[in-house]
Amino acid sequence: MSDLQSQDYIRRSATTLTPPSTRDHEQQVAKLIDVTRCIGCKACQSACMEWNNLRQEVGHFEGSYDNPMDLSPSVWTLMRFNEWEDEQGNLEWLIRKDGCMHCEDPGCLKACPAPGAIVQYANGIVDFISDACIGCGYCVKGCPFDIPRISKTDHKSYKCTLCSDRVGIGLEPACVKACPTGAIMFGSKSDMTDWAGERIKDLKSRGFENAGLYDPPGVSGTHVMYVLHHADKPTIYSGLPDKPHISDFVGFWKGIIKPVALAGLAFTALAGFFHWISVGPNDVQPEDEAEAQRLLHSADGPP
């Protein structure tokens, strides 16, 4: 989304200067997904397709409620179903709406080599500016949640925009609008955190002692948060990472290596230059030619 003028960036990929950021008097937003109230109806998926004009090719039944089976360039949100048995043998049907978490510290943006292909607005939304995307797949490596998908057709990376186009004009994201049970809420991050607190209190009073909010500090919090009945075990929700953080390999590659590498190259080139002006070229001397001729003639032997 967004060829529109934006002057409220907090982050812009592959940019060494401060991006236009004067219009920053904006509230941090968040989407709160209350997994405990989700009935798995997929209205959010439909609304996402509808609003964003996305149509995934019809696939095949794979023996699971998951449909389609994975995120894709045209599937930006997806209900993931998991049948989980607790220690007492009770079955729980855990349904999680998967999609971009809109990290406060986005790994995709950190990894992206194309200036301005990934931006983060003052309200916290992380958006892909497809026009600038080069299709390298670095965002995939940067993301701790396995979210971005590269299109085989146009070689651009796609993911949930948190309906930045709707939010920008004061509307809630399409999935929030469509949810029939109120399992998906949208508002300021502080309001959503407060509301989640009430939900968690209620869940605890009803026996879910490990209920909690998923707002992982490893990525400085997210702008999509979950209320989980088992916040001590996020992975049971179809592989939600326990402690997500930007991989150390990515941190190293995008951190210290860049300046050290350029310094190393510059140093090597400068060393050559100063050798050139201090020692200078190594020329063949007349004596070398004379000695060489002597050798050649002695090899010829007596005429």
Add this chain to the structure above:
Amino acid sequence: MTYPPGTIIRYSTASRINHWITGGCFVLLVLSGLSMFHPMLFFLSELFGGGQWTRAVHPWIGVVLLISYTGLIIQFWRDEMWTRDDLEWSKAITHVLVNEEEGVPEVARFNAGQKFVFWAMALLVPVLFFTGLVIWEVYFSSYTTIETQRIAVLIHSMAAIGAIIVWIIHVYSGIWIRGAMRAMMHGYATPGWAYRHHRKWFRRLVETGSRGPEPNPERPR
């Protein structure tokens, strides 16, 4: 191919073509690779028609380079084998660096510095190729885990920086040692050049009555 009379043949025409295909690919890979490595060098992607083209063409140039460098390995590996003399020569590197080659152990076809460049690239080029395959998004992204790709891209960038440093040394040596560039461009060197820089090689050529680059198998005299 004719060479000026009285000169020594340093590199065959095939070797030179092979070398410059490799060199051309290397320069293109450095420019396109650096544009995707550091934001301040992203402007280099314009040389390739923009970011999408840079991303698309970079791996293909890498494939050509791998094939080309394999050709160099096949042609040169015998003359690049490490010998005891190379150790002695390396110990005398401070003399070589200030253009005082008299008294330094005599050098065969390649000196220890050239051998270092050759074998460093022989190691780095395959490392770059295979890590490059892992991160070749269009064709190979589905064959490895994302964690593997993270490691591959890190190794790829570090190996690339190493290769560029080796390449700067290589290019500067070609500028510094007068006559080296002509040898690689046009294939020949003067007897004095061969005597000065590669005396052992020159002696072998004289002994076997060869004009170069390889000594004659049996002595014709």
